[in-house]
Amino acid sequence: MNSVAQSIxxxxxxxxxxxxxxxxxxxxxxxxxxxPALASDWPTFRxxxxxxxxxxxxxxxxxxxxxxxxxxxTADIPGRGVSGPIVIGGRVIVTASSGPTEDRLHxxxxxxxxxxxxxxxxxxxxxxxxxxxxxxxxxPTPASDGEHVFAFFSSNDLVSLDLDGNLLWMRGLVxxxxxxxxxxxxSSSPTVAAGAVIVQCExxxxxxxxxxxxxxxxxxxxxDRPRTAQWASPSAIDEENGCVPAVVLQxxxxxxxxxxxxxxxxxxxxxxxxxxxxAVVEGGRLFVPGDNVTMFSIQDxxxxxxxxxxxxxxxxxxxxxxxxxxxxVYVIGSAGVxxxxxxxxxxxQWRRRLGGQFWATxxxxxxxxxxxxxxxxxxxxxxxxxxxxxxxxxxxxxxxGSPAVANNALFARSHKKLWKIxxxxxxxxxxxxxxx
Amino acid sequence: xxKCHWNAGLTIAMLIGVALSAxxxxxxxxxxxxxxxxxxxxxxxxxxxxxxxxxxxxxxDQLTAILSGMKDASPLAENWLRSAxxxxxxxxxxxxGKLPVDTLRTFVLDSSQSPRARRSxxxxxxxxxxxxxxMLLPELLNDPSLELRYDAVEYLLKxxxxxxxxxxxxxxxxxxxxxxxxxxxxQGISEQLKKLNRQxxxxxxxxxxxxxxxxxxxxxxxxxxxxxxxxxxxSLDLAATYPGKDGEMAWKEAQADGELGQLDxxxxxxxxxxxxxxxxxxxxxxxxxxxxxxxxxxxxxxxxLNGKLVAxxxxxxxxxxxxxxxVPIQLIDGENTIKIxxxxxxxxxxxxxxxxxxxxVCDELGGAIHSEPNN
Numbered sequence: 001m002n003s004v005a006q007s008i009x010x011x012x013x014x015x016x017x018x019x020x021x022x023x024x025x026x027x028x029x030x031x032x033x034x035x036p037a038l039a040s041d042w043p044t045f046r047x048x049x050x051x052x053x054x055x056x057x058x059x060x061x062x063x064x065x066x067x068x069x070x071x072x073x074t075a076d077i078p079g080r081g082v083s084g085p086i087v088i089g090g091r092v093i094v095t096a097s098s099g100p101t102e103d104r105l106h107x108x109x110x111x112x113x114x115x116x117x118x119x120x121x122x123x124x125x126x127x128x129x130x131x132x133x134x135x136x137x138x139x140p141t142p143a144s145d146g147e148h149v150f151a152f153f154s155s156n157d158l159v160s161l162d163l164d165g166n167l168l169w170m171r172g173l174v175x176x177x178x179x180x181x182x183x184x185x186x187s188s189s190p191t192v193a194a195g196a197v198i199v200q201c202e203x204x205x206x207x208x209x210x211x212x213x214x215x216x217x218x219x220x221x222x223x224d225r226p227r228t229a230q231w232a233s234p235s236a237i238d239e240e241n242g243c244v245p246a247v248v249l250q251x252x253x254x255x256x257x258x259x260x261x262x263x264x265x266x267x268x269x270x271x272x273x274x275x276x277x278x279a280v281v282e283g284g285r286l287f288v289p290g291d292n293v294t295m296f297s298i299q300d301x302x303x304x305x306x307x308x309x310x311x312x313x314x315x316x317x318x319x320x321x322x323x324x325x326x327x328x329v330y331v332i333g334s335a336g337v338x339x340x341x342x343x344x345x346x347x348x349q350w351r352r353r354l355g356g357q358f359w360a361t362x363x364x365x366x367x368x369x370x371x372x373x374x375x376x377x378x379x380x381x382x383x384x385x386x387x388x389x390x391x392x393x394x395x396x397x398x399x400x401g402s403p404a405v406a407n408n409a410l411f412a413r414s415h416k417k418l419w420k421i422x423x424x425x426x427x428x429x430x431x432x433x434x435x436x
Numbered sequence: 437x438x439k440c441h442w443n444a445g446l447t448i449a450m451l452i453g454v455a456l457s458a459x460x461x462x463x464x465x466x467x468x469x470x471x472x473x474x475x476x477x478x479x480x481x482x483x484x485x486x487x488x489x490x491x492x493x494x495x496x497d498q499l500t501a502i503l504s505g506m507k508d509a510s511p512l513a514e515n516w517l518r519s520a521x522x523x524x525x526x527x528x529x530x531x532x533g534k535l536p537v538d539t540l541r542t543f544v545l546d547s548s549q550s551p552r553a554r555r556s557x558x559x560x561x562x563x564x565x566x567x568x569x570x571m572l573l574p575e576l577l578n579d580p581s582l583e584l585r586y587d588a589v590e591y592l593l594k595x596x597x598x599x600x601x602x603x604x605x606x607x608x609x610x611x612x613x614x615x616x617x618x619x620x621x622x623q624g625i626s627e628q629l630k631k632l633n634r635q636x637x638x639x640x641x642x643x644x645x646x647x648x649x650x651x652x653x654x655x656x657x658x659x660x661x662x663x664x665x666x667x668x669x670x671s672l673d674l675a676a677t678y679p680g681k682d683g684e685m686a687w688k689e690a691q692a693d694g695e696l697g698q699l700d701x702x703x704x705x706x707x708x709x710x711x712x713x714x715x716x717x718x719x720x721x722x723x724x725x726x727x728x729x730x731x732x733x734x735x736x737x738x739x740x741l742n743g744k745l746v747a748x749x750x751x752x753x754x755x756x757x758x759x760x761x762x763v764p765i766q767l768i769d770g771e772n773t774i775k776i777x778x779x780x781x782x783x784x785x786x787x788x789x790x791x792x793x794x795x796x797v798c799d800e801l802g803g804a805i806h807s808e809p810n811n
């Protein structure tokens with residue numbers, strides 16, 4: 001055998017091993033109901049497990065976009081977008097929409113380290129592109145299972161690409177469900193579980209939740225949902241959240257857990273839920289936003305008869321979802337007041353007026369909470385010091401998308417810009433040194 | 437020396453021949469991939485993914501061949517083809533290559549091609565030659581591509597500020613108004629005309645139907661009224677009367693004289709009124725043709741054309757925007773009957789105490805189709 005043949009044989013064997021490894025990982029992921037995304041990635045709206053928590057990361061407290069302090073890089077984004085960035089496999093993925101009717105859909109990938117644009121794919125919407133001026137067609141945050149990117153839009157167009165920007169499939173959900181959509185806009189972000197991407201599409205017309213095969217886009221399951229407008233996002237949860245693998249769905253009149261493989265309901269509670277802020281699961285406890293935040297225990301199996309453990313009226317979130325970490329619940333109310341509650345009891349621990357209107361869900365980074373209001377002011381708050389505001393960093397741009405945290409960096413976007421905030425700067429305390 | 441010339445010429449001719457031959461072979465090779473991609477549905481087969489990769493790795497000279505595949509393609513297939521072209525252009529530019537501007541320009545000006553394909557070619561042309569808008573947009577004011585048309589109107593509007601007199605400005609604005617198919621753009625043009633003391637009749641410009649006969653309100657006994665069959669739904673007789681809460685109800689002429697052809701039931705019934713209203717309009721078409729009814733309302737509706745149900749939207753107070761519902765229709769030659777049912781349920785919120793609709797007839801680009809005058 002000559003050297004070329006040896007080389008080809010060697011490459012072939014390597015490819016086979018690689019494929020086998022990928023297949024094994026995918027199979028393992030499917031069986032376990034989780035995705036192969038790395039723990040350090042930020043694969044969905046609110047990150048892995050839908051908790052918006054990055055306890056091991058260190059992000060600067062202070063940054064400045066005007067003089068570049070602690071700004072690792074800045075990238076331009078076309079059109080508009082209120083979706084959040086995700087970080088996956090060394091890439092930062094962002095969606096945007098443009099054009100006079102915002103029927104142009106964009107999916108962009110940037111190198112996580114350098115900010116260089118790696119690829120940019122464009123599509124035309126196949127569904128409705130009417131929405132409130134606050135929103136954009138690019139409102140849902142994309143999701144990834146570590147191998148595929150699932151970009152979803154208010155027009156209910158769902159696009160699957162691999163990490164190199166190769167198109168794998170696209171579904172125009174309105175082509176199959178013509179009455180799907182509302183003219184305020186659809187904002188529910190997809191999630192990923194059991195080898196499928198899961199979308200929650202609720203409107204007064206067609207209304208459903210569905211799972212589509214990550215590789216082929218084939219429907220795995222579809223369940224009817226209440227025919228009312230709904231903007232909250234589903235969450236894929238598992239052992240990391242302290243419970244069985246499940247998908248959490250909420251509507252105005254109830255919250256439920258579903259088997260990620262079949263969509264079958266595992267648990268349902270009639271409950272007045274928020275229509276924008278999304279539920280969060282931490283430590284086997286389900287925190288449901290509504291007029292109050294209400295907590296259910298779902299740790300030791302679930303039963304329809306389970307009563308809530310507590311319901312706290314002072315914990316009343318506006319559009320941002322609650323964040324639960326270190327046995328504390330954090331919500332931002334409509335007056336721009338950050339409220340911290342005890343996760344065991346719902347009892348308020350402290351309040352801190354931040355100011356402004358908030359759409360983005362805050363992110364807990366170590367001992368800090370980073371809260372970005374719609375005017376683009378990022379408040380860095382000390383969670384352990386009664387919410388003391390440590391810094392106000394101004395992006396000076398409208399910002400509605402929730403930020404991502406990965407590999408000691410914060411990724412935030414306005415309509416036109418994507419920033420990576422990371423540097424030696426002023427380090428924050430590791431979580432292990434948090435005051436008891 | 438002469439032989440040398442001959443050799444050089446032959447070599448060049450051979451190279452061109454080889455290049456052309458390679459290009460045509462490659463282009464032919466793309467046909468199966470284009471065909472495969474054109475047949476995609478939401479659920480894909482590996483062959484489609486493989487075909488997309490074939491197209492995405494094509495030579496930049498084959499860009500317009502791929503774009504040609506968008507002609508009469510489904511919306512999903514258009515997206516598959518466009519995104520493959522994105523990959524081709526991206527890779528080519530990254531390697532320092534130049535885009536085939538002459539081919540792209542010819543493609544943009546070929547109105548037999550898919551509007552979206554032409555728009556794509558235009559965008560890459562602008563990337564390669566930033567002066568392209570100055571060269572092409574004046575020719576694209578009435579283009580079938582809504583995106584090219586929008587930019588052409590914007591280009592024309594820039595000239596308004598440079599026009600030496602108000603009269604000349606008004607001429608340009610009128611031209612822009614008639615060419616535009618975009619609601620906000622048209623509103624902006626109208627505002628500019630107002631500043632010149634010229635009135636734009638947008639209700640007419642959009643093709644809003646304003647002459648109606650209405651009857652109601654029929655009380656809602658159960659649900660929201662959308663699925664309940666009331667007498668005007670079962671048979672249409674404008675001379676008929678129906679029992680109502682306050683006596684017999686008869687069809688009445690109604691003028692949609694609100695802003696942009698809005699017919700506001702609250703104006704006559706009060707803002708907290710509820711029930712079901714029916715409105716009927718006659719529309720004289722000059723010829724049988726494909727068209728659209730576009731309408732906007734905050735209320736639940738059913739819509740019929742010539743007795744056939746063409747739309748039903750059990751949606752209440754969920755935004756409501758211009759051209760909220762787009763309904764493809766087929767107009768018959770002569771008189772057509774449009775009937776709409778508009779439902780309002782009991783509401784306590786002030787913002788939900790609205791009961792109205794706007795309706796227009798237009799072509800697929802949104803250009804008004806007006807009812808012909810009665811003979």
